[in-house]
Amino acid sequence: MIPLRTIQASNRLIASDPPVFRNPIALFVGATSGIGEATVKQFAQHTLALRPRVYLLGRNSDAGHRIVQDCQALNPTGEFHFLPVDVSLLSAVDEISAMLLKKEPYLNLLFLSTGTAAGKTETRENLRTLTSLLYYSRLRFTINLLPLLQSTPPGHLRRVISVLSGGYEGPIVDVADLDGRRLSMREFRGQVSSATTLAMETLAEQAPTVSFINQYPGTVRSGLFRDADSWYGWVVWAVLLVIGWLVYLPTREVAERHVFLATSARFQARERAEKQRVLVEGVEVARGTDGRVGSGVYSVWWDGETSGEEVMEILRGLRREGMREAVWRVTESVFVRVTGKVRVEV
Template structure:
């Protein structure tokens, strides 16, 4: 740690591109020291330099991590926790757009679902002690922001029958599952972690490199439509409300693309929260140590 022991600190996983890159630079503008985490050293270094241009006195660095691997995420987050005295903001934006089917990772869980749900929850679990410790410091306002699909996705009614979406995978089901599971699990972890706010947000339509995994024709169609999307900077200012707006302090919240609260799905209830949070931990905790998930072993 440097001399700025009491300064606010953020970890942005997925911060090498898109909304995460925008949020890293937005946080720099708020005089928050930022660690950018992702796979690409080149892109991460560029974001770090952009943050330094925004706030030359700030501390910015890159943390290499393969977000497709839950164990790699857990190891990287554990290393961060060992070397840091505080974490005020954990921002999770890692993701991909693809039309591929269920594609297992080293844990047996699907690639897209690891990025959009399981890996995010593993990161929270690995950093929860540090978040809690920080929340006890004078003046701290600790928040976790997961940017995905709050208020946009549909509920997945059959979540109890397939809690890792191994048997009913489709493009739509994967999108709905990830968003619905994020709702339930962020609610679940918030109940176990007083003093820390957990916000699931939807970014809206943004001009990013989203869809780079699509086939060429579909990718170019998306690029054409993105001309009408908002910029990363505009999106970051809207998503950043989750980290500073008093409406989102403490507890669990859902936030829409303009920074306003959005409602839960109709089947978001205590039973669903308890079930999905337990099922997700059952899948994630073994994977954090390099073991296959219980449903895959």
Template sequence: MVELEKVRSSNKQVSTVLPPGLVAVYVGATSGIGELAMKALVKHSVQPRVYFVGRSQKAADRITSELKALNSAGEYIFIQADISLITGVDKVCQQIKARETAINLLVQSQGSMDMSTITSEKLRFSISLVHYSRARFIANLLPLIQESTGIRRVVSVLAGTKEGNVHVDDIQGWNIPLMSMRGHLATLVTLTMAHFAEHAPTVSFVHDFPGHVRSNFGREMKGVLKALGKVYQVVSPLFSTPGEEVGERHLFYSTSNRYPARSRNPNVVVPLPIGVPVAKGFDGKLGSGVYSVDGGGDECGPSVVALLGDLCQKGTVEEVWKDVAGEFIRITGVEAI
């Protein structure tokens, strides 16, 4: 584990190492981990311009007020959207691209445990949010991230280090047992990042598991799962990671040279704290550009490295992307806007 004090010491350098005017996009940031991560960035950066995407205008109004209190010199733009729809993602990205020529940071934490709803685009609601929506945001915004003269990074919050067997013949998980879904989805997220990293070696990709965090878990569940969600809400304060720590750790994932891009230049990142090494990527190689990390910021272990390595050798990255691209073209006619 990366000690919390070292995380904090790194984050304190954000305001002096990174140039003013950092541009960040937070998706799924009107509650939970996304909100905590965004507030940590705003607290530590100079004149940030932050776009945050979610469904609730009421929550956004509250958060905007709190962001201004944390850093009055920043600019905070809320975009209300249904990002379970690929066309909804495109509308958000069109608004951002109309205003920006470069982006430093994309952080995504959108998700749902609603496994029964089907979107109007004929995608399973939960899988659309966790997998297809996240992939579409990266596909649409990656050219702007590559244009940045400073830090270039994508962070996805889900289940890093929890990767498991992936079912390329059932990407949406219609026939996958619930207990196997986390491993399936985690692998989809990591392998999708690996696809993008091949085309953008100066961008760093981090897939993290946040640990146990108080959130709206269970809000959209139905039946027995909804009851389990309510139980979780009651007992989670007993073992959850404090919100302040969650925010600090996600700022560390977003800015530290512990997670560098495969090609270092021209990235400007916060230097490593004393005693903290560069992380190994999901392929087991130091600083290889795509990282699967746990709640303490440590990289995935040998068994996960072996699993993902075997999948890469079998061409699973290409199979996963073929499915993603096929759905994008079916829904919108293009792989990206």
């Protein structure tokens, strides 16, 4: 476990490392409550005087505009913009992506934390809402915005974080049911986490100067289970209602840890376009999902440690079965079916 005081020491270096963080541009997808809201506020605080430009996406306009005002108060030098959008729709993801590709010269950070506990609803694009929010729309944003991430000035940060279930990768991925319609929620978590990590490995080959993180945030107070529509979701909601105060991680600590994930040299790209930054004492470059140190893709537990040998063996097995390639083929085929193209075109 990386202690909170070490996390905070690393975060305090952000403002003193201008070659990496000058004028950062960041996109927070799912930022109107919970983890996204807390993290974007911490990011605003830690980038004081660095003139960040930050975009927040979410469905709740009232919350979005309130959070923009909060961030502006925390960091008067920054620009904070809220864009109301339902990112469960890939067409909406493409619209936002096209706007950013036209408007912005680069992107330093893509932070993805959308979620729902509703397992039975579907989008009007005939995707399971749960899978669209946790997997398809996140991958669509990442693929669409890779050109901006790769256009970041030499020496500057380039990173994608998906707050999901790193460390819970499962040994079975059914590419015939990547939506997970026939799976229990526990089985689905293993599948979507493995699919995310494997897709990130493919993306890291396409964009080796960008680092990718699949992270499990721990048990956090949020409104995630307000949409629950299954016995599993109701049980979890009821249990947390009773004992949540015993197991919830402090929201501020969770946000600090996510800012650390977003900025620390611990999680390097496989080809380092970033300046070689000095790590704070007690922090080393992490081991990637292929078992090599600094290999660019990381499955990360809530405490900042990367997944252990059990997860590494599961991923090795999936690669031997050709699942990385199979997941990518199915993901691209879904994108083409829904939008008519593999990625947005500008």
